[in-house]
Amino acid sequence: MIKFIDANCRVGRGPVQREGAIEDTAALLSLMDDFHVAKALAHHAVAVYADPLLGNELLIKETRGSDRFLPQWAVLPRIWELFPTGAEWLAQMKENGVSSVRMFPAQYGHSLKRYAAGELLDALGECRVPVFIALDQLKDWDALYELCTDYPAVRFVLCSPGYRCLRSLVPILENCGNLFVETSNFMGHNALRDFCKYHGAQRLIFGSGIPEASLAAAASQLCLSEISDEEKQLIAAGNIERLLSEVRL
Amino acid sequence: MIGENVLRGKPFDGVYILDIHAHLHCSSDFQMTHTSPEEVVDTLDKLGVDGICASSIISIHADCRLGNQLMLDAVKKYPGRIYGYVTVSPHDNEIDLDPFFAVPGVKGLKVHAAFHRASIDDPRYDPFLEYADKKGLPVLFHAWEAIDTVHIARLAARYPGAKLIIGHGAMRTWEVKREVIAAVKKYENIFADTTVSVAYDGAIEYAVRQLGADRLCYGSDLPFYDCRHVVGKVATSRLTDGEKEKILGGNARRILGV
Numbered sequence: 001m002i003k004f005i006d007a008n009c010r011v012g013r014g015p016v017q018r019e020g021a022i023e024d025t026a027a028l029l030s031l032m033d034d035f036h037v038a039k040a041l042a043h044h045a046v047a048v049y050a051d052p053l054l055g056n057e058l059l060i061k062e063t064r065g066s067d068r069f070l071p072q073w074a075v076l077p078r079i080w081e082l083f084p085t086g087a088e089w090l091a092q093m094k095e096n097g098v099s100s101v102r103m104f105p106a107q108y109g110h111s112l113k114r115y116a117a118g119e120l121l122d123a124l125g126e127c128r129v130p131v132f133i134a135l136d137q138l139k140d141w142d143a144l145y146e147l148c149t150d151y152p153a154v155r156f157v158l159c160s161p162g163y164r165c166l167r168s169l170v171p172i173l174e175n176c177g178n179l180f181v182e183t184s185n186f187m188g189h190n191a192l193r194d195f196c197k198y199h200g201a202q203r204l205i206f207g208s209g210i211p212e213a214s215l216a217a218a219a220s221q222l223c224l225s226e227i228s229d230e231e232k233q234l235i236a237a238g239n240i241e242r243l244l245s246e247v248r249l
Numbered sequence: 250m251i252g253e254n255v256l257r258g259k260p261f262d263g264v265y266i267l268d269i270h271a272h273l274h275c276s277s278d279f280q281m282t283h284t285s286p287e288e289v290v291d292t293l294d295k296l297g298v299d300g301i302c303a304s305s306i307i308s309i310h311a312d313c314r315l316g317n318q319l320m321l322d323a324v325k326k327y328p329g330r331i332y333g334y335v336t337v338s339p340h341d342n343e344i345d346l347d348p349f350f351a352v353p354g355v356k357g358l359k360v361h362a363a364f365h366r367a368s369i370d371d372p373r374y375d376p377f378l379e380y381a382d383k384k385g386l387p388v389l390f391h392a393w394e395a396i397d398t399v400h401i402a403r404l405a406a407r408y409p410g411a412k413l414i415i416g417h418g419a420m421r422t423w424e425v426k427r428e429v430i431a432a433v434k435k436y437e438n439i440f441a442d443t444t445v446s447v448a449y450d451g452a453i454e455y456a457v458r459q460l461g462a463d464r465l466c467y468g469s470d471l472p473f474y475d476c477r478h479v480v481g482k483v484a485t486s487r488l489t490d491g492e493k494e495k496i497l498g499g500n501a502r503r504i505l506g507v
Binding site: 001002018019020021022031034035036162163164165166167185187188189190191194209210211212213214215216217218219220221223224225226229232 | 257283450476479484
């Protein structure tokens with residue numbers, strides 16, 4: 001049986017409550033149990049939609065004491081003294097047991113160019129902290145290419161690439177070895193099989209996309225794919241475990 | 250128990266699965282993969298899915314007549330595995346439907362008004378809907394927006410003999426679901442399907458509570474995108490096996506007359 005780590009999970013309340021959706025941590029844990037998800041890399045809705053620092057703080061408070069959640073902070077570049085420097089982010093992450101981050105440049109309205117985000121991304125790259133970023137946070141696919149080439153030391157995990165992505169994604173994968181792909185909504189017909197054939201299973205990271213997307217769907221997609229059990233296990237948990245084990249804070 | 254082997258990666262066994270919303274072939278606007286009838290059937294074989302009812306994307310996105318002919322070829326080549334929808338276009342309403350329905354595997358009509366730059370209530374669809382009404386045929390609508398379901402509900406009253414399927418309707422936004430729930434409750438000849446690329450956990454259970462298990466059908470959009478996530482989502486849901494059997498294939502069998 002495949003054991004999972006869900007690398008794309010959001011906790012806390014966002015602006016939309018969906019009918020019949022899981023509503024709290026207890027329900028989320030029950031769902032994780034159903035699908036053999038040992039742990040989830042979780043970020044917080046308040047960090048996404050309201051206050052990054054408060055959301056990160058809530059995340060730590062709400063997941064403290066649980067060994068099922070690996071807190072993932074939302075980070076953004078320093079502005080005056082409103083947000084930390086890269087070094088300060090890293091120190092706080094170490095203190096709070098955070099070993100991966102997400103960026104929301106579209107939501108937060110900041111640039112990823114070196115003049116704006118270079119100090120932060122260089123610091124994250126130096127410590128090998130995986131940086132998760134969803135496709136809808138980027139202006140276009142060229143922005144993803146520029147991000148990967150501007151910061152070759154950073155390991156970027158592209159979240160929710162969609163099922164229409166191949167013509168844009170494949171050339172970036174072929175040119176940028178520091179790009180990994182999270183599987184939620186990577187739903188082309190036989191997409192996981194094809195990805196493994198052309199790019200290797202090592203660059204796929206399992207994620208559910210909870211709460212917008214579904215753990216049941218993501219787990220089914222992976223388990224029913226025509227790839228070996230070894231490849232499934234790498235995607236389900238092995239790859240993210242490897243990336244996290246190489247973080248040096 | 251249905252779905253217990255999904256996490257083991259085993260094909261479905263012992264439950265009849267018929268996908269009521271599938272396609273064949275491809276469109277140009279993004280890279281679709283493995284879209285030929287042969288490749289689609291290969292996926293069905295690997296998963297233990299019994300069959301699909303499909304329209305050709307070529308008939309929707311480009312040449313309606315060519316696509317319908319290709320659908321027909323596939324239906325003839327894979328009896329019992331590929332059933333067919335004849336796509337009808339408001340721009341080509343001289344088409345003679347009788348020869349299509351002389352082929353046993355052709356089961357219904359497909360209306361994709363959005364791609365044909367029309368509205369579902371466009372009067373140019375009337376002759377086709379009258380045909381479906383008279384013959385008791387299913388009509389699968391692409392129904393992405395709430396207004397599409399409003400139109401379908403009106404058609405259900407006008408064409409009570411036709412079986413109208415709200416494609417994509419069961420697990421979309423609240424605005425869409427509100428109309429779908431109202432339409433299904435009001436008209437016995439309306440059904441909804443599960444076709445959607447992204448839906449949250451709990452969506453299928455909510456849909457069944459609102460619509461009833463008899464009115465909801467498994468649909469995937471294969472090979473527009475993969476079918477594994479949707480069939481797995483239904484199979485591993487917290488529904489009863491009886492509800493799953495209906496949704497995965499029992500209802501489609503009844504509606505399509507398979």
